[in-house]
Amino acid sequence: MSVATQSSSEGHPATGRERRRADVDGLRALAVALVVVYHVTSGRVSGGVDVFLVLSGFFLVRSTTSQAVATGRVRALPAIARTASRLLPTALLVLLATVVASAWVLPPNRWREVGVHLLSSLTATENAQLIREAVDYSASNALASPMQQFWSLSIQVQVLVATPVVVAAGAAALRRTGLLHRARRSALAAVVLGTAASLTWSVAATAADQQVAYFSTLPRLWELGAGALVALLLSGVRPGPRTGAALGWGGVLALVACGAVLDGAHEFPGWQAAWPVLCTVAVLVAADSGGRLGVHRVLGTTPMRWLGARSYALYLWHWPVLVLYLVHTGREAPSVGGGLAVVALSVVLAAVTHRLVERPAAHRLRPLRPAVALALVATAALPLLASGASALWWLDREAARAVAAADDPAYPGAAALRGPLVATGGVEGVDPLPPLSVIRDDWPELPGSVCRSEDEADWPVDTVVCVLGDDDREHRVVVVGDSHVAHWLPPLGAMADAHSWQVVSMVRGGCNLSTESEFIQEGWPGYEECAAWRARLVDRIVSLDPDLVVALGTRTVAGPDEEFVPPGFLAAWQQLSDAGLRVVAMRDSPRHAEDVPDCMTENGDTSASCEVPRSAVYAEGLLADAQPALPPGVSILDTSPYFCTDTTCPALVGNVRVYMDAGHVTGTYMRTVRPLAERDFLELAGCALTACR
Secondary structure, three states, X not given: OOHHHHOOOOOOOOOOOOOOOHHHHHHHHHHHHHHHHHHHHOOOOOOHHHHHHHHHXXXXXXXXXXXXXXXXXXXXXXXXXXXXXXXXXXXXXXXXXXXXXXXXXXXXXXXXXXXXXXXXXXXXXHHHHHHHHOOOOOOOHHHOXXXXXXXXXXXXXXXXXXXXXXXXXXXXXXXHOOXXXXXXXXXXXXXXXXXXXXXXXXXXXXHHOHHHHHHOOHHHHHHHHHHHHHHHHOOOOOOOHHHHHHHHHHHHHHHHHHHHHOOHHHHOOOHHHHHHHHHXXXXXXXXXXXXXXXXXXXXXXXXXXXXXXXXXXXXXXXXXXXXXXXXXXXXXXXXXXXXXXXXXXXXXHHHHHHHHHHHHHHHHHOOOOHHHHHHHHHHHHHHHHHHHHHHHHHHHHHXXXXXXXXXXXXXXXXXXXXXXXXXXXXXXXOOXXXXXXXXXXXXXXXXXXXXXXXXXXOOOOOEEEEEEOOOOOOEEEEEEEXXXXXXXXXXXXXHHHHHOEEEEEEEOOOOOOOXXXXXXXXXXXXXXXXXXXXXXXXXXXXXXXXXXXXXXXXEOOOOXXXXXXXXXXXXXXXXXXXXXXXXXXXXXXXXXXXXXXXHXXXXXXXXXXXXXXXXXXXXXOHHHHHHHHOOOXXXXXXXXXXXXXXXXXXXXXXXXXXXXXOOOEOHHHHOXXXXXXXXXXXXXXXXXXXXXX
């Protein structure tokens, strides 16, 4: 949210006095109403956040440049203290309430998410955290972090803290060089260049990776810059009544239509974001010049001003209320009654927060010395920081306990599939592993490997390659493909250490050793990068001169469709076969229609509702039917006995939880698969990995 939400609208720099603009209060109200309504009803992006970004730039530059012009200097610490005093008390209250409610509502498998996002929100890096998670803003709100809304606040805090420092340094430089009289021109030139550069970068970054650009600071700076340019260039512009009315009403109506017309979740913040930005600029320029027909007469009404004053708190409250409501009710979208309840509760919480926290905190902190105010706010944040850090430390210990259980007879895992009791492995009174609190992070990995990023000299896109073992080992195995191929890294790594193999893994999410994409479709994010990666994959594998290539052999499907061998797999295997390489293709692991950890949390580890029938996952006879089409030197390993009985694929096997979501297998379980898989794997690998005579 914008710092402007927290303060009165400031007057023209020339007057040095503040003059409240009621129309800006109304514009804030409209923006937050659009954000809330679109989130609750459709999950679409409304353009409301872009309004707040523009307003942030508008008021920030007015305050800093007027101070620089009037006094010849900008005091960075007081400016930062004012920002912290206005924004952080409300944010801390919302975060505290969200953490408490999340501990009650969210299942244990989402607790790490809460801890990570709490620390990111407190440190104004939530946007960076969402980039790391590659969040799709149009994804289900029920699966979103209840603190995800802090991404925009993070961007604004970053800018609001950095700008006074930069302006103070610039003013000092002008003062030392005797060019202080050119402060306004210098500020204008800097804002113009920065805005143009950010807009150019935004267009390029959005085209390259829209999901990353959406949450990034640099591609968003131009929106703040647009507001800054209005403050610098158009503060004294007063359109005629007709023009003012047209600008104001045109901006408001176009803003209301923005979310319905544009797919902002997949198009912003490139040039398409100019729609809500220019709408905001139009309203700012129109001001109250529209006369009795001007939009300011509506924006300045008492209800709009009331909501605008509480827009910051409402923005922060509505998101956790919505997400936690959806999780608690098990819904993907709220019902009509539920949506109304979410909005009503959010408004009430915003009103109470504004009355009891927002206004009193700003009033009491403002007269204090900047250092004292900052110290008080930091002290208030420490308990939350400590809680988040402690929670993550405890969760890391839980994850380490799962790793240490690899040789524990209480956790036989896959071996129990060949014993009398599949669900428990014959061990009672033992808590299953991995704990649900850390199961989302239990990705299969290649332990002891060294990973590096290969640049464009080897690949057209960034590629991470991990290597286990030195080059002097007897044999080299290349493991290549997507996250379902990565399932096999733990057992292959253990076999490699026992048999003196070097293992090289080249894993890219959603991309396989194939000549075509059977998962990421054209037009989806990452499609072009995946296609470029696949195009060079066979040549890169051949250049490594491996003794064996391990890839995915089939693709299972969660739903009515049957398991199949993608034609692109066969074509890629043929290329490797023509190069004289041997391939062992691993039959895909089961996929479920629903999230398995959520099911286990709700129904219990051994509930039949968390299992999937074997017949719903695997197509019987598929491997035999595919055998004649396999190129020479290519074999498909039937991995289904490592996950399923003759009739079902359980969610808990040998006291070990098998799935970390609907389709990915936990690293803890895969570490128990080696005793079952090693003999079968070596038989198919044949002379490639053994000394045949």
